[in-house]
Amino acid sequence: MAHLYLIAQIAGRAVAIDSNQVESVVDIGEVTAIPRAAEHVRGLAALRSRVVTVVDTQSALGLESSGEARRAVITHIDGHHYALLVDALEDVAPFDLLPLAGGFALDSAWRNAGRGIVERDGEPILAIDLASLVPGHAVAAE
Amino acid sequence: MDDLLQEFIAETRETLEALSGEIVAWESSPDDKSRLDAIFRFVHTVKGSCGFLDLPRLGRLSHAAEDVLAQARSGDRFPDRAMVNAVLAIVDRIGELVEAIDSGTSLDDSGDELLIAALAEGAEEVAQTNVPGIQRAASRSVRLNVELLDRMMSGMSDMVLARNELARRLRQGEIEPAVEAALERLSLTVGEMRDTVTRTRMQKIDALFSALPRMVRDTAAGLGKSVSLHIDGADVELDREMIEVMRDPLVHIIRNAIDHGIEGPADRRQAGKRENGRLIVSARQSGNQIIIEIADDGRGIDVERLIKKLSASGARNERDLRALSERQKLDLVFEPGLSSKDEVTDVSGRGVGMDVVKSSIEQIGGRVELDNAPGKGLRLAIHVPLTLSIISAIVVGVGKQRFAVSRQAIEEIVTERGEAIRIDTIGGAQVVTVRDRRLPMIDLGSLLGVPRTQSETGQMLAIVSVSDGSYALSVDTVLDNEELVIKPASPAVMSTGLYAGQTLPDSGLPMLLLDCAGMAHAAHLDFTRNAGHAYDEVEAEEVAKGLPALLFCDLDGVRRAVPLGIVDRVEQVDAQSVRHTGGQLRIAIEGRILPLVAQGDYDETKRLNVLRLKDGESEVAYVIDEAMDIVVLPEEIVPARAPGPVAGVVLLDGEQVELLDAYWVFGEYAGNEGEGAQPICLLADDADGWMTSFVRPLLEGAGYRVVTELDTGERASVVLSGDAEVEAAKGLAAPLVRLRRRKTAKPGDDSIYRYDRAGLLSALEDRIAANGGR
Structure with missing residues (x-):
């Protein structure tokens, strides 16, 4: 069954994010750092009266942090709002989620996040679960 | 009690509504366990509430239903159709009764016994009766979801932020008075709204206390003790959420008090106490915190036994424990895994120790204090912040970042370079000595x-108290004092253990609230272990560099400092004792008259704060508004432009403070009442008494002690004589000053015209100086 997915760029790779997990897409302003927090927690940012925890998605996936991403996908997990930084947003379109076929050797972080594959014009795109990228929830998400 | 009743009615009504589905479902499948449980819980709750609300009819009905349902749950009885019907009839009756209570109408109770009888096994099925609908009373209160309140709160802070933004934008350009006024009104309304919205989250602490009488009675009865409970301050308001958090700790503490604290009647008699134990639970608001006190007149905490128990369990070394201070020994009660009673009872011996109580209170930013009187009782004070959501915080800066610290946790703030502050490094750990206290230091x-x-003024030290002890938190700057709306932070933030929440101050930039206890933990400060040695010693204070001075607020509102060395004391005097006499203000103090300096108007009806300044000989009183602090003067003093009461200006904590010119003050005001080593002026040949009556006051005003005859052993510093060469003056080893009657002097005459005030005084001074001293 086709479902709406948001296609974003993270670390130069296209990923598909279930639109149910996406509350909004914003550009993040100034970020207040959180000393001693996990490395991929960039800090806190204000979205109007709401304070969101900004997650450096790239480093959460075990990649080098580019540190430049400003655009973020806002998601709501367990009563808290998170902003997951993405390089760019490409598209919102309905796709069919296909299972991750065996034999794909994904990196560990990608494997944790990966939920399946969607196919865009013949190009396979990894569908990821945002909750698995958020520290403190990563364990809970399977 | 009315509130309680209302709450009971609302709750029962709500549960009944939710339960209606369950009831129907249970009817169709009577052996469904989960439905059975839901209905059982309902009648059980109703029964419990009826006990202390004094609703015997409801109590009887629910009790009967509960019994039958309990049998069904344990499998002793199969829930057949007859039983289901009977129970449902009772549930219906409960609903009707509740409505009747609410609307104040009465309901015929003739059917009750029938309903109860119908519950018995093998009884006839009850006919479903339909009582004509009872008018539902319009309720004056509504029950709201906390989430809705939270949304209201966040909407409120949105509004505050929008207002700030608007104000900022408007102030950038020319602003019309009409717009300004409108903005002002908006600000005011928003402020009021914020207060109101905050209040919606508050609830009377009565909600917490109302269940206590019943609980105390039951608990005491179960233990064969008799305890009278006294509740005070049930009107105090507390955050609703906090009331929920407090519930279990409070119950635990009270059970503890009855079980462990209050002795059995026989023991009490033996100890000379009344058989009835007394338990006092009170709540009061103090500043921005609520203090809940639980006091009993039991045996108190047996510290000896605590130590024995802890060392016996092998958790701690007995010698270490004995070395602790009394306070720390007492705090051992909060050690995990400790039951201060030897045998476990069903009341409090449930593996929930005081450590759990303490940690749950600390979770909401509170702390627990103990006041133990062995043999006489224990008083336990729980301090909790007034509201979880809005706290008064101090904003501190480190590097480029800002953090909030709950004001409640901060005892005081001192500068690193302040007087009586020293920082040492002991074995890699930094230790601050503030006056006579030695505290561990955490460099934020x-x-x-x-x-x-790197700041010019040095680091600031905030002395932070957590329930275990205190420590100094070293920060770069202390910026502000703000009311902040604190919200919980995400797990990613909380997992650091350093933060207590997040907030969005008016600046629009998120800020973290530091968790004072968490920081102590992260810095591995262990107060219980080393404290005994570190704190209780008082070490000789290091002499501070720089001149210590008293900072005060003067009558004219200016902050001034005066060197501490000349301040004899600060005291309060009646303004009535101040009079304008003899050309200046004077004050009568301790039977003496002191010159008084006042740099501004003072309220004559009030008591005045007076500094008594002493330069060793003379004394001057100086009226101030209030004394503020003791500071150390920096070396750099910018001198004043002209001589006067202000010697110069110094920079204290970035603020300009005038330094009082003690020299000028004494020069101007003191002098006429000195004592001790004053120069003695001998009046020789004062036959006509002119000198005594005319010159003497002048001389005394100038600080001389005037005599007409020398006591044995006394030596005059200077002799003053009349026109003639006097025999009496001769032979005295003192310089002589002669006074003449005529204005003009003959050539070679060194005498002084007797009305030449300045000439006379300077001549006296010159002669004394020439003679080499006094």
Whole structure:
């Protein structure tokens, strides 16, 4: 069954994010750092009266942090709002989620996040679960 | 009690509504366990509430239903159709009764016994009766979801932020008075709204206390004790959420008090106490915190036994424990895994120790204090912040970052370079000595890994108290004092253990609230272990560099400082004792008259704060508004432009403070009442008494002691004589000053015209000086 997915760029790779997990897409302003927090927690940012925890998605996936991403996908997990930084947003379109076929050797972080594959014009795109990228929830998400 | 009743009605009504589905479902499948449980819980709750609300009819009905349902749950009885019907009839009756209570109408109770009888096994099925609908009373209160309140709160802070933004934008350009006024009104309304919205989250602490009488009675009865409970301050308001958090700790503490604290009647008689134990639970608001006190007149905490128990369990070394201070020994009650009673009872011996109580209270930013009187009782005070959501916080800066610290946790703030502050490094740990207290220090910058900025004024030290002890938190700057709306932070933030929440101050930039206890933990401060040695010693104070001075607020509102050395004391005097006499203000103090300096108007009806300044000989009183602090004067003093009461200006904590010119004050005001080593002026040949009556006051005003005859052993510093060469003056080893009657002097005459005030005084001074001293 086709479902709406948001296609974003993270670390130069296209990923598909279930639109149910996406509350909004914003550009993040100034970020207040959180000393001693996990490395991929960039800090806190204000979205109007709401304070969101900004997650450096790239480093959460075990990649080098580019540190430049400003655009973020806002998601709501367990009563808290998170902003997951993405390089760019490409598209919102309905796709069919296909299972991750065996034999794909994904990196560990990608494997944790990966939920399946969607196919865009013949190009396979990894569908990821945002909750698995958020520290403190990563364990809970399977 | 009315509130309680209302709450009971609302709750029962709500549960009944929710339960209606369950009831129907249960009817169709009577052996469904989960439905059975839901209905059982309902009648059980109703029964419990009826007990202390004094609703015997409801109590009887629910009790009967509960019994039958309990049998069904344990499998002793199969829930057949007859039983289901009977129970449902009772549930219906409960609903009707509740409505009747609410609307104040009465309901015929003739059917009750029938309903109860119908519950018995093998009884006839009850016919479903339909009582004509009872008018539902319009309710004056509504029950709201906390989430809705939270949304209201966040909407409120949105509004505050929008207002700030608007104000900022408007102020950038020319602003019309009409717009300004409108903005002002908006600000006011928003402020009021914020207060109101905050209040919606508050609830009377009565909600917490109302269940206590019943609980105390039951608990005491179960233990064969008799306890009278006294509740005070049930009107105090507390955050609703906090009331929920407090519930279990409070119950635990009270059970503890009855079980462990209050002795059995026989023991009490033996100890000379009344058989009835007394338990006092009170709540009061003090500043921005609520203090809940639980006091009993039991045996108190047996510290000896605590130590024995802890050392016996092998958790702690007995010698270490004995070395602790009394306070720390007492705090051992909060050690995990400790039951201060030897045998476990079903009342409090449930593996929930005081450590759990303490940690749950600390979770909401509170702390627990103990006041133990062995043999006489224990008083336990729980301090909790007034509201979880809005706290008064101090904003501190480290490097480029800002953090909030709950004001409640901060005892005082001192500068690193302040007087009586020294920082030492002991075995790699930094230790601050503030006056006679030695505290561990946490450098916030290095704890958080934030690079510090080098500041000119030195670091600021916030003395933070957590329930275990205190420590000094070293920060770069102390910026502000703000009311902040604190919200919980995400797990990613909380997992650091350093933060208590997040907030969005008016600046629009998120800020973290530091968790004072968490920081102590992260810095591995262990108060219980080393405290006994570190704190209780009082070490000789290091002499501070720089001149200590008293900072005060003067009558004219200016902050001034005066060197501490000349301040004899600060005291309060009646303004009535101040009079304008003899050309200046004077004050009568301790039977003496002191010159009084006042740099501004004072309220004559009030008591005045007076500094008594002493330069060793003379004394001057100086009226101030209030004394503020003791500071150390920096070396750099910018001198004043002209001589006067102000010697110069110094910079204290970035603020300009005038330094009082003690020299000028004494020069101007003191002098006429000195004592001790004053120069003696001998009046020789004062036959006509002119000198005694005319010159003497002048001389005394100038600080001389005037005599007409020398006591044995006394030596005059100077002799004053009349026109003639007097025999009496001769032979005295003192310089002589002669006074002449005529204005003009003959050539070679060194005498002084007797009305030449200045000439006379300077001549006296010159002669004394020439003679080499006094």
